[in-house]
Amino acid sequence: MFARLLLAALALCASAGAWAGIPTFCDRSNNINAEDQDRVLQFAAVAKQELERSGARVALISRAGLDLSRFNLLYSHAGIALKESTGPWAVRQLYYACDESRPRLFDQGMAGFALGADAPQRGHISLLFLPDEDSTLLEQAARDKRLALALLAGQYSANAYAFSTRYQNCNQWVAELLASAWGGLQGEDGTRAHAQAWLRDQGYRAGPIKVPSHWMMFAGQFVPLVHVGDHPLDDLHALSLQVSVPASIEDFVHSRAPRTQRVELCHDRSRIVVHRGWEQLGADCTPMAGDEVIELAP
Structure with missing residues (x-):
């Protein structure tokens, strides 16, 4: 039980062994009753409507998957939503292939992406729609199979250091894909190292993730996928890890492409809230003035 709690605390991506994107351990079951499943499917349908309404062909998408509130984080998992993929608006993302014990790339439908949340009674999705030129570059990079695979590491770590090629987590792959797209790095050798160097030069700030105690940091060495x-020794001593998280990616995109539009959606047991703008909805899914509120069918 301790190991599961620790991994849930540090893991920032889905380690999916199934279509729904099950987080944390590979042998974990993701039980969801019919009522919760219906609610999440309604939520996914509204997210797809927002994607269609945008007129875009690609969007950066993030999901609140695990409870990371002790780190003051809401979102845990990021990917690239493509209008034309294996299905309309599938999410291209890195996941951990349990059977192979390594990271893989996976296109997942919006329903499966939404169902990957740890608590189906409540959920959050964030969508970023980039300006035309930036959007085109991102779509081209995401569809470039050679580039996508060149950016894929051989080893997975849920809390991978953002500026090392030793391991990788899902959000790190997205950040490096952005760097390759915007930095014009597709043709260079050592793709991951060049992408990380470009991110540093452009002021990308990963995390930092504040670990509650030295004891938890030490114990993490004995937990699978962590x-x-x-990580630099100074970061370990300071209990502050530079890990790519969706918030880091969103802040970087907003600073580099300020005309990017953001749409955030959340749901609880009774309603869906659609918020447009950079002020973030809270974990309790309370609507702000001007937000669209959709009552869920009983």
């Missing part, structure tokens, strides 16, 4: 060997 590693600390790639």
Whole structure:
């Protein structure tokens, strides 16, 4: 039980062994009753409507998957939503392939992406729609199979250091894809290292993730899918890890492409809230003035 709690605390991506994107351990079951499933499917349908309404062909998408409130984080998992993929608006993302014990790339429908949340009674999705030129570059990079695979590491770590090529988590792959797209790095050798160098030069700030105690940091070395060997010693001593998280990616995109439009959606047991703008909805899904509120069918 301790190991599961610790991994849930540090893991920032889905380690999916099934279509729904099950987080944390590979042997974990993601039980969801019919009522919760219906609610999440309604939520996914509204997210797809927002994607269609945007007129875009690509969007950066994030999901609140695990409870990371102890780190003051809401969103845990990011990907690239493509209008034309294996289905309309599938999410291209990195996940952990349990059977192979390594990271893989996976196109997942919006319903499966939404169902990957840890608590189906409540959910959050964030969508970023980039200006035309930036959007085109991102779509081209996301559809470039050679580039996508060149950016894929051989080893997975849920808390991978953002500026090392030793491991990788899902959000790190998205950040490096952005760097390759916007930095014109597609043709260079050492793609991941060049992408990370470009991110540093452009002021990308990963995390930091504040670990509550030295004891938890030490214990993390014995938990599957969590590693600390790639992190600088100074960061470990300071209990502050530079890990790519959706908030880091969104802040970077907003600073570099300020005309990017953001739509955030959340749901609880009774309603869906659609919020347009950069002020973030809270974990309790309370609507702000001007937000669209959709009552869920009983």
